[in-house]
Amino acid sequence: xxxxxxxxxxxxxxxxxxxxxxxxxxxxxxxxxxxxxxxxxxxxxxxxxxxxxxxxxxxxxxxxxxxxxxxxxxxxxxxxxxxxxxxxxxxxxxxxxxxxxxxxxxxxxxxxxxxxxxxxxxxxxxxxxxxxxxxxxxxxxxxxxxxxxxxxxxxxxxxxxxxxxxxxxxxxxxxxxxxxxxxxxxxxxxxxxxxxxxxxxxxxxxxxxxxxxxxxxxxxxxxxxxxxxxxxxxxxxxxxxxxxxxxxxxxxxxxxxxxxxxxxxxxxxxxxxxxxxxxxxxxxxxxxxxxxxxxxxxxxxxxxxxxxxxxxxxxxxxxxxxxxxxxxxxxxxxxxxxxxxxxxxxxxxxxxxxxxxxxxxxxxxxxxxxxxxxxxxxxxxxxxxxxxxxxxxx
Amino acid sequence: xxxxxxxxxxxxxxxxxxxxxxxxxxxxxxxxxxxxxxxxxxxxxxxxxxxxxxxxxxxxxxxxxxxxxxxxxxxxxxxxxxxxxxxxxxxxxxxxxxxxxxxxxxxxxxx
Numbered sequence: 153x154x155x156x157x158x159x160x161x162x163x164x165x166x167x168x169x170x171x172x173x174x175x176x177x178x179x180x181x182x183x184x185x186x187x188x189x190x191x192x193x194x195x196x197x198x199x200x201x202x203x204x205x206x207x208x209x210x211x212x213x214x215x216x217x218x219x220x221x222x223x224x225x226x227x228x229x230x231x232x233x234x235x236x237x238x239x240x241x242x243x244x245x246x247x248x249x250x251x252x253x254x255x256x257x258x259x260x261x262x263x264x265x266x267x268x269x270x271x272x273x274x275x276x277x278x279x280x281x282x283x284x285x286x287x288x289x290x291x292x293x294x295x296x297x298x299x300x301x302x303x304x305x306x307x308x309x310x311x312x313x314x315x316x317x318x319x320x321x322x323x324x325x326x327x328x329x330x331x332x333x334x335x336x337x338x339x340x341x342x343x344x345x346x347x348x349x350x351x352x353x354x355x356x357x358x359x360x361x362x363x364x365x366x367x368x369x370x371x372x373x374x375x376x377x378x379x380x381x382x383x384x385x386x387x388x389x390x391x392x393x394x395x396x397x398x399x400x401x402x403x404x405x406x407x408x409x410x411x412x413x414x415x416x417x418x419x420x421x422x423x424x425x426x427x428x429x430x431x432x433x434x435x436x437x438x439x440x441x442x443x444x445x446x447x448x449x450x451x452x453x454x455x456x457x458x459x460x461x462x463x464x465x466x467x468x469x470x471x472x473x474x475x476x477x478x479x480x481x482x483x484x485x486x487x488x489x490x491x492x493x494x495x496x497x498x499x500x501x502x503x504x505x506x507x508x509x510x511x512x513x514x515x516x517x518x519x520x521x522x523x524x525x526x527x528x529x530x531x532x533x534x535x536x537x538x539x540x541x542x543x544x545x546x
Numbered sequence: 547x548x549x550x551x552x553x554x555x556x557x558x559x560x561x562x563x564x565x566x567x568x569x570x571x572x573x574x575x576x577x578x579x580x581x582x583x584x585x586x587x588x589x590x591x592x593x594x595x596x597x598x599x600x601x602x603x604x605x606x607x608x609x610x611x612x613x614x615x616x617x618x619x620x621x622x623x624x625x626x627x628x629x630x631x632x633x634x635x636x637x638x639x640x641x642x643x644x645x646x647x648x649x650x651x652x653x654x655x656x657x
Contacts, residue, residue: 208561209561209642209652209653211639211642212638213638214637216633216639216641223560345632345633346639346641347629494625
C-alpha cells in the first residue's frame with residue numbers, strides 16, 4: 153500500500169504511541185478488504201463523516217445476536233469494505249487463554265475474515281473485526297468446532313465478564329471467575345436469543361477495587377466485599393510510619409471517604425461501622441491492613457452509559473450476599489428482576505431507568521426485597537418534607 | 547434484489563426486506579420463507595398474522611417480549627419457553643426473519 157493513498161491516516165503513525173493504523177496496514181498487505189477499509193477511513197477523515205451505514209441485519213441460524221452488521225455506504229468505491237461485520241466471541245472468564253487457543257482464533261479469522269481482532273472489546277468479548285455475510289455460517293462452525301461460542305448483542309443478556317480474580321489477585325473475596333462462568337453457561341438462551349426490552353449486562357468484580365468497572369458499566373454489578381472488620385497489623389503500620397513519616401496520615405486517614413480511621417503515630421483504630429469498604433487504606437498499606445474474613449459480595453443495580461437518559465452508576469440492591477455454588481440466591485434475584493423489567497419496561501429502557509421511573513420503593517416491593525438504609529443513594533436534600541412523626545410532635 | 551412471485555417482480559432491499567410493503571400477499575410470504583429456508587406451518591402463519599395486525603394497529607413491529615407473550619398465550623407454554631420456541635420456528639430470530647416474511651420494515655437499532 154503506497155503511503156500517498158492515506159496521507160491523513162499516516163499522520164497517526166507519527167509520535168511515540170502505537171496506532172491501529174500500523175496493524176491495519178500490515179494486515180492490508182495480505183487482505184484487500186483491510187486496504188479498502190483504510191481507504192474508506194481516509195475518506196471519512198476528509199469528509200468528516202462516517203462511511204459506515206447505520207446497523208444492518210446479519211446473524212447465524214438459531215442465534216439472534218453475536219454478530220453486528222456493518223456495511224459501507226460506498227460499496228462501489230470500496231468493494232472490500234462492502235461487508236465488514238463484527239463477530240463477538242465469548243471470552244473465557246478472566247481472559248485466560250492457552251497459546252494454542254489464541255492460535256486457533258487467529259487462524260480461523262485469517263481464513264474467514266479480515267484477520268483483525270480486538271482483544272478485547274469494552275464488552276469483554278473477543279472481537280473479530282470484519283467479515284462478509286457469506287462467511288458467517290462457516291466462521292461460526294469453525295469457532296464452535298474449537299469450543300468457542302458467540303457472545304451477546306442486541307436486546308439480550310450480554311456476555312458476562314469478570315476480573316482476573318483469585319487466579320492472580322490477593323484481594324478477590326470470592327471466586328468471581330466461577331460465578332462468571334456459571335452465569336454464562338446457565339443463561340445461554342438469554343445471551344443468544346434476545347428477548348429483553350434492551351441490553352442487560354452482568355459484570356463480576358472480586359473486590360471493591362472493581363477492576364471490570366462493574367459499578368459504572370453493568371446493569372447487574374456483583375462486587376466482592378466483607379462483612380466483619382478490617383484486620384490490622386499494628387507492627388507493620390509502625391514500620392511503615394518509620395519508613396515514610398506522615399504517609400499513613402496522608403494516604404489512609406485523610407483519604408478515608410467516611411473519616412473512619414484514627415492514627416496516633418503508634419496505633420490505628422478503624423470505625424468499621426462507618427467504613428464503606430472502599431479499599432483505599434488497604435491498597436495503600438497491603439502488608440498492614442487486610443479485608444475481613446467474612447466474605448461475599450454486594451449486588452448493585454442499574455449502571456448504564458448515557459443514551460435515552462444520562463449515565464447512571466449502579467446502586468446497592470443487596471448490601472451483602474454470601475457467594476456459594478450453585479449461586480441459587482443470585483439466579484433467583486436475577487430472574488425476579490427480569491420478570492419485573494419484562495412486565496413494566498418500555499422498549500429501549502434499561503433496568504436502571506425503569507427503577508428511576510417506577511421509584512425504588514415500588515421496585516423493591518415488586519421483587520420482594522425489604523428496603524434497607526444501605527440502598528439510599530444520598531440523603532434527602534429538601535428540608536421542607538415533614539414526616540407524620542413531626543406533626544404528631546407539634 | 548428482487549423476487550418473482552406469480553409473474554410480479556417484488557423489489558427487495560439489500561437485506562431482503564420488502565421495499566414496497568403494500569406488495570405483500572401470502573404468496574409473497576411463501577416465496578420469502580423459501581429464501582429464508584423456513585417451512586411455513588400453521589404456527590408460523592399465526593405469528594405472521596399477529597405481526598401484521600400489530601403493525602397495522604401501532605405502525606411499529608412489536609418487541610420480542612410482546613411476541614413471546616402472544617406465543618405463550620397461543621400455545622399455552624411458559625413465557626421463557628415461548629421465546630425459545632420463536633427461535634425454533636424462525637431460526638434467524640423473530641425480529642429479523644419473522645418480520646421479513648410478514649413484510650414488515652427492517653428492525654432498526656444497532657448493537
